[in-house]
Amino acid sequence: MKHRIITIDGPAGAGKTTISKLLAKKLGCVYVDTGALYRGVAYEIKNQEIDWKNDACLEAFLMGLDLNFNRAKDALLLTSSKKDITPYIRTPEITMLASASSAKPQIRLALLDIQKNIAQSQDAVFEGRDMGTVVFPDAPFKFFLFADLPVRAKRRYAEMPQEQKDIKKVQQDMEKRDTNDSQRKEAPLMAAPDAIKIDSSCLTIPEVVAKILNYIQKR
Numbered sequence: 384m385k386h387r388i389i390t391i392d393g394p395a396g397a398g399k400t401t402i403s404k405l406l407a408k409k410l411g412c413v414y415v416d417t418g419a420l421y422r423g424v425a426y427e428i429k430n431q432e433i434d435w436k437n438d439a440c441l442e443a444f445l446m447g448l449d450l451n452f453n454r455a456k457d458a459l460l461l462t463s464s465k466k467d468i469t470p471y472i473r474t475p476e477i478t479m480l481a482s483a484s485s486a487k488p489q490i491r492l493a494l495l496d497i498q499k500n501i502a503q504s505q506d507a508v509f510e511g512r513d514m515g516t517v518v519f520p521d522a523p524f525k526f527f528l529f530a531d532l533p534v535r536a537k538r539r540y541a542e543m544p545q546e547q548k549d550i551k552k553v554q555q556d557m558e559k560r561d562t563n564d565s566q567r568k569e570a571p572l573m574a575a576p577d578a579i580k581i582d583s584s585c586l587t588i589p590e591v592v593a594k595i596l597n598y599i600q601k602r
Contacts, residue, residue, distance in 0.1 A: 386502060386503070386505055386507070387410075387412065387506040387507075387524075388502050388506070388507060388509065388519050388522040388523070388524070389406070389410075389412075389507070389508045389522065389524040389525075389526070389599070390508075390509050390511070390514035390519050390522045390524070390525045390526065390575075390578075391403050391406075391508065391510050391511075391514070391526045391527075391528060391595075392510075392511055392512055392513065392514050392516070392527050392528070392572070392574065392575070392578070393512070393527055393528035393529050393572075394512075394529060394530075394535065394557075394560075394561050394564065394572060395539065395557055395560055395561075396530065396534070396535025396536065396538045396539045396557060397528040397530045397535060397583055398528055398530070398538070398583045398588060398591060399510045399511075399528055400416065400510060401588055402528065402583075402588060402591050402592055402595070403416075403508045403509075403510040405592050406508050406592055406595055406596070407507070407508040409592070410506070410508070411506075412505065412506035412507055412508060413459070413501070413505055413506070413508070414459065414507070414508050414510070415452070415459065415498070415501055415507050415508065415509045415510065416459070416510050416511075417494075417498060417509055417510060417511035417514060418481070418510065418511055418512070419469070419472060420450060420461070420494045420497060420498075421481045421484070421485040421490070421494070422461075422472035422473070422477055422478070422481045423461050423468060423472055424445075424448065424450070424481070424484060424485075424490055424493075424494070425477050425480040425484055425485075426463070426468055426471055426472050426477050427444075427448060427463055427468075428444070428480065429476070429477065429480060431444065435484050435487065438489070441487060441489055441490070442489055445489055445490065445493045448463070448493065449463060449465070450462070450463055450494070450497065451465075451497070452497075452501070453467075478556075478560070479556065479559075479560065482564060483563060485567075486563070486567035486568070486569050487569070488569045491517075491569060491570060495518065498518050499518075502519065509522075512564055512570075512572045513570040513571075513572070515527070515574070515575035515577075515578050516570065516573060516574075516575045517570045520575070523602070524598070524599055524602070525575050525577060525578040525579065526578060526579050526580075526581060526595055527575070527578040527579070527581070528581050528583050528591070529580065529581075529582055529583070530582060530583045530584040531584045532554065532557065532558060532561070533554065534584045536550060536553050536554035536557050537550070539553050539557065540553045579595075579598055581594055581595070
């Protein structure tokens with residue numbers, strides 16, 4: 384039986400994570416944070432002190448990498464060699480390293496099988512940056528969320544621990560990441576030609592979810 388796949392792409396701070404989780408819950412399917420996979424790779428690159436710009440070193444590292452998602456109640460935990468690394472992959476340092484290293488085609492290829500296997504086994508909402516363009520180009524439901532940079536920076540700022548708060552740096556890092564993601568040669572951040580684009584700058588989370596559900600139900 385063919386499973387229903389919904390892709391939600393967009394830049395950081397557009398609301399992808401919260402919206403994807405709520406959407407998956409309402410539809411009764413699994414939520415997959417594909418960005419967590421790239422963060423997991425970045426975490427292990429830092430943890431193992433890998434020279435990821437050296438292709439031979441990177442390929443040897445990827446051959447020994449064992450990343451998996453494991454369900455825990457309503458969440459998916461990311462494990463590396465069976466160890467839960469979920470709490471360690473959201474730091475600014477890992478975020479920037481994930482953005483830079485994800486441009487490497489070896490990394491994207493290594494993680495593709497994990498994503499495809501999930502899609503073959505169950506209905507799922509996939510959140511990322513190239514889900515509708517590269518990973519699931521034939522998905523029946525594709526959405527691209529975006530918002531103004533200052534709005535996205537304020538959202539990310541509000542999520543950060545007090546000791547790390549610096550709105551100026553948050554916006555600068557986000558702008559740099561936008562540039563990295565959209566200008567990379569391998570799978571750049573962009574909306575699929577047939578994706579439904581939603582500007583979340585002035586919309587609440589429930590309003591965005593309602594828009595997406597309305598489109599899916601009409602189909």
